[in-house]
Amino acid sequence: MDLLDYAFMQRALLAAVLVGVTAPAIGTYLVQRRQAVMGDGIGHVAMTGVALGFLLNASPVWMATLVAVIGAVGMELIRSRGKTSGDIALAMLFYGGLAGGVMIINLAPGGSTANLTSYLFGSITTVSAEDVTAVVILAAFVIAVTLGLRRQLFAVCQDEEFARVTGLPVRFLNLLIAVTAAVTVTVAMRIVGLLLVSAMMVIPVAAAQRVTRGFTATLSVAMVIGVLVSLSGTTLTYYIDAPSGGTIVLLAIGVFMVMTALSTPLARRRANAARAAEEVCTRDDVKV
Amino acid sequence: MESQPAEAADQPVISLRGATASLGSRPVLRGVDLTVRRGEVVALLGANGSGKSTAVRAIVGQVPLSDGELALFGTDFNRFRAWSRIGYVPQRTTAASGVPATVREVVSSGRLARSRFGVLRKSDKAAVERALALVDMSQYADASVNALSGGQHQRVLIARALAVEPELLIMDEPMAGVDLANQEVLANALREQVAAGSTVLLVLHELGPLEPLIDRAVVLRDGCVVHDGPPPEAVGQHALPGHDHVHPHAAHGAEPLRTGLLS
Numbered sequence: 001m002d003l004l005d006y007a008f009m010q011r012a013l014l015a016a017v018l019v020g021v022t023a024p025a026i027g028t029y030l031v032q033r034r035q036a037v038m039g040d041g042i043g044h045v046a047m048t049g050v051a052l053g054f055l056l057n058a059s060p061v062w063m064a065t066l067v068a069v070i071g072a073v074g075m076e077l078i079r080s081r082g083k084t085s086g087d088i089a090l091a092m093l094f095y096g097g098l099a100g101g102v103m104i105i106n107l108a109p110g111g112s113t114a115n116l117t118s119y120l121f122g123s124i125t126t127v128s129a130e131d132v133t134a135v136v137i138l139a140a141f142v143i144a145v146t147l148g149l150r151r152q153l154f155a156v157c158q159d160e161e162f163a164r165v166t167g168l169p170v171r172f173l174n175l176l177i178a179v180t181a182a183v184t185v186t187v188a189m190r191i192v193g194l195l196l197v198s199a200m201m202v203i204p205v206a207a208a209q210r211v212t213r214g215f216t217a218t219l220s221v222a223m224v225i226g227v228l229v230s231l232s233g234t235t236l237t238y239y240i241d242a243p244s245g246g247t248i249v250l251l252a253i254g255v256f257m258v259m260t261a262l263s264t265p266l267a268r269r270r271a272n273a274a275r276a277a278e279e280v281c282t283r284d285d286v287k288v
Numbered sequence: 289m290e291s292q293p294a295e296a297a298d299q300p301v302i303s304l305r306g307a308t309a310s311l312g313s314r315p316v317l318r319g320v321d322l323t324v325r326r327g328e329v330v331a332l333l334g335a336n337g338s339g340k341s342t343a344v345r346a347i348v349g350q351v352p353l354s355d356g357e358l359a360l361f362g363t364d365f366n367r368f369r370a371w372s373r374i375g376y377v378p379q380r381t382t383a384a385s386g387v388p389a390t391v392r393e394v395v396s397s398g399r400l401a402r403s404r405f406g407v408l409r410k411s412d413k414a415a416v417e418r419a420l421a422l423v424d425m426s427q428y429a430d431a432s433v434n435a436l437s438g439g440q441h442q443r444v445l446i447a448r449a450l451a452v453e454p455e456l457l458i459m460d461e462p463m464a465g466v467d468l469a470n471q472e473v474l475a476n477a478l479r480e481q482v483a484a485g486s487t488v489l490l491v492l493h494e495l496g497p498l499e500p501l502i503d504r505a506v507v508l509r510d511g512c513v514v515h516d517g518p519p520p521e522a523v524g525q526h527a528l529p530g531h532d533h534v535h536p537h538a539a540h541g542a543e544p545l546r547t548g549l550l551s
Binding site for chain 2: 212
């Protein structure tokens with residue numbers, strides 16, 4: 001395969017594998033607690049970080065990580081208050097982050113919103129060696145948290161009140177989920193792009209759910225789908241010269257549709273079995 | 289009234305004194321006293337909005353007390369860390385979430401109170417299997433909770449609490465939306481727990497099949513205790529077990545639904 005002869009493609013494919021593993025891994029927990037849009041919000045906030053990187057002549061990846069983590073912690077604090085006004089506060093944070101990014105990038109010497117395009121939609125040619133180092137370190141953190149603490153995170157996302165009464169440090173774990181989601185956003189930023197990163201957190205999980213019954217199975221299948229689509233999307237981008245983020249996300253949606261089609265007969269059979277079971281139950285009840 | 293010296297045997301498992309709590313600006317508990325001793329089965333009864341659920345959630349630290357004292361197993365609540373002694377069944381109509389999970393996975397999460405680092409050893413797995421068997425859900429262990437009926441959801445939530453192997457079982461409306469057949473299963477599970485020496489505090493809308501198990505009933509009205517003694521028998525209050533309580537269940541059972549119509 002000649003594409004592996006290019007150093008930039010080696011870096012892009014390595015970054016793609018790490019995106020494919022990490023985004024669905026943290027995404028499974030976000031979907032579990034019905035917080036699927038959180039990744040989208042963090043992606044918006046991370047824009048300010050990228051722009052700050054340009055302005056301060058610092059690494060956009062590390063600046064984006066810093067700002068995204070601060071934003072995600074803010075979102076978690078708003079969420080944990082559970083106020084109805086939280087929705088509005090989150091919207092302020094999302095769009096404030098996006099608007100801040102657009103403003104700051106234009107203040108940077110020679111900067112314009114054009115600089116942001118590759119960060120918004122992903123680009124395989126721009127993954128620098130320095131980026132790869134950052135992405136590997138950040139991805140290792142995400143994998144350690146999402147797999148190493150999966151029983152604790154599962155409990156917290158399944159039933160927060162119950163988790164608190166088992167004595168788990170729920171507040172800490174919630175903050176950890178937020179920070180991990182933020183870190184994942186910056187892992188995915190170079191390949192998938194900030195506007196599409198949330199898709200990689202959600203779509204592989206949704207696709208996996210079509211065929212799985214358990215949590216560990218969903219987590220594993222989602223990660224496999226994530227790696228498959230991000231690797232094939234990155235490779236395809238090499239030949240067709242399109243933004244990698246769009247290609248990867250469209251492939252993920254394709255996988256979702258195929259799995260939905262495949263699983264429909266399965267789901268129908270399960271629904272029939274469940275209905276049959278309920279009919280038996282009803283007759284029992286009448287007897288009682 | 290003040291914290292007693294450590295005298296394990298005769299110490300109340302739950303000691304709530306003069307508890308007041310508010311949700312928003314609305315006072316929900318207005319000076320509630322509740323003592324549960326070792327081995328007792330206490331039912332907390334009352335109409336909707338009487339504060340019974342808030343009282344239970346305050347006891348497990350989910351609602352802050354604005355005044356009053358709370359001690360669990362003789363330890364002041366602020367210093368209480370022995371969560372593995374408590375099995376908690378929060379008020380839920382479903383054990384499902386946004387991602388599929390098997391019955392065993394949900395029940396295993398109860399075990400985290402004992403296996404803090406999340407590694408399930410042989411003894412943990414055995415406890416999970418025992419809990420599943422207690423609520424008669426072993427045959428569904430690998431099924432997705434999304435595929436269960438309402439009564440089975442409650443059985444899973446109770447198994448999750450039993451997996452802790454608790455000394456004290458606290459249940460918030462475990463019978464809500466559960467048909468009679470499932471209520472019998474739950475009553476059997478509870479009977480075995482009580483026979484093994486567990487202490488139980490449960491919020492109920494009506495006593496139902498659990499009636500023979502209940503040692504004492506505490507009735508709340510508008511955030512105050514109005515009765516603390518033997519379970520009331522067929523009094524005229526609509527929140528208490530009435531003579532007609534069988535009929536709504538039969539009607540409910542005939543039309544299987546997942547959510548608690550009765551709650």
